Amino acid sequence: MKSLKNHFSVILPLFVLLFSLQFTFLTNKIVDNYSKKLTQDYSIVVVAPKSISQAVVKSRVSGIKSIEEISSKKILDRLKGNISSKNISLLKIALPKFYSMKLESFPSAKEIERIKNKLLASDLVIKVETFSKTHNKIYMMFQALKNTAFVFSIFILIISVLLMFKQMRIWLLEHRDRMSIMTLFGAQFWMKSAVLYRLVVVDSFISTGLVAVVYLTFPKLEIIETFSRSMSITMPEFDILKDTSVLLGASLVFSLFIVSIVIRKMNRE
């Protein structure tokens, strides 16, 4: 019973820590996926006095994925009834070229401004429309979401560290006699501390397993599926091999680091 309580006191902070870590990864993945989707829909419209080639623009301005000419045929067709065909032909020659430019990634406001200035400075275009107002709103929302997840993780990390330190101190007090007796018989540091290291390694595996189970079942819940569908969000799959390895690594590094600090501190005392 005491042993279970001991394990639970370490598994709980580790679980909370790993849960928040995976939550941050998940949020970032969702935001990245969503921004990719938005990038596909988002484009800058430029007006050029004459035809421009994709290769030339790409060589002068980085971050541009593709350029597509917007046909002026529709506009001219609409004017056909009001203007003579001769004037239409003249207008066709005088009309500037319109292009839609797709970007490689969802840019920040600063990045959009940079692209806009570069395009205007290149003498290839005379006007650039970035639709920055709508874009900035979405971009800021993404950043806010990412930052909130990050702050949440930091907060959880601090609480977990404090809980772990507290538990390690309790463990050490329980193991102090055994460790001091072993010291008197010449045991090395690793041998004296082996019990504690073994405990945190076992608890790291257990908490990683629990978090993996939660994130494997969580997206499959009806309520979550409905929510993500309504928000047009693609819930990223939990990669058992990759994600579990990252979580286990983080858990081991974190718990072994804390147990080492506490043991060394106690040794000095």
Place this chain on the structure above:
Amino acid sequence: MEHVINAENLTLAYGRDEPIITEANMEVNPNEFVFITGKSGSGKSTILKSMYGELAPQKGNLNVCGVSIKNISTPKLNLLRRYLGIVFQDYRLINDWTVEKNVMLPLLIGGFSKGVCVKQAQKLLKHVKLLHKADKYPLELSGGEQQRVAMARALAHNPVMILADEPTGNLDEYSSEVIWDLLKNAKEHLGTTVVVVTHHIPSTLGIDYKHFFLESGVVYEVS
């Protein structure tokens, strides 16, 4: 012949307090049986503590098994302690380990295989007449039995020297006899040096011994 213990002008103190032992000179040869006696608070246990490196000399020198205790590094001290067998008045057994595992402790630290450790532990437990309690935990034993387990643990790795701090202080007559027999046998049959801190030297020991007497922080050799 090199001394197992060689103290020259040894002064011992706890922190910045007044010295407990002042300018002590002691020589202990291999395979000697040594008693350190004195009144309570005379510094008997303090001098023993310095022998297993728990207390560093404030002044003077103390060599144990050819190793200077002054400014000894932790790895060197660990190594030295693996050649010693220590017995405490309060037994200092690991209470959440079985009796057998407690006896195995110095062998486990020495890196022996589990098979060797178990065999040696059982041999010693048979010697101290506690083999039938090998699977028990220390707190399930009487004081006398716990001290016999501590004695078996001190002998498990055939140490060069046994340092015993009032090993029979709290024991009944039977357990005391067992302890003295074990210490005597260690000296006679294993060639172990034995240093015992005690209030009272048993009259029925029947072996030659060296006797140091402590009074007011001064060590006298009793001839």
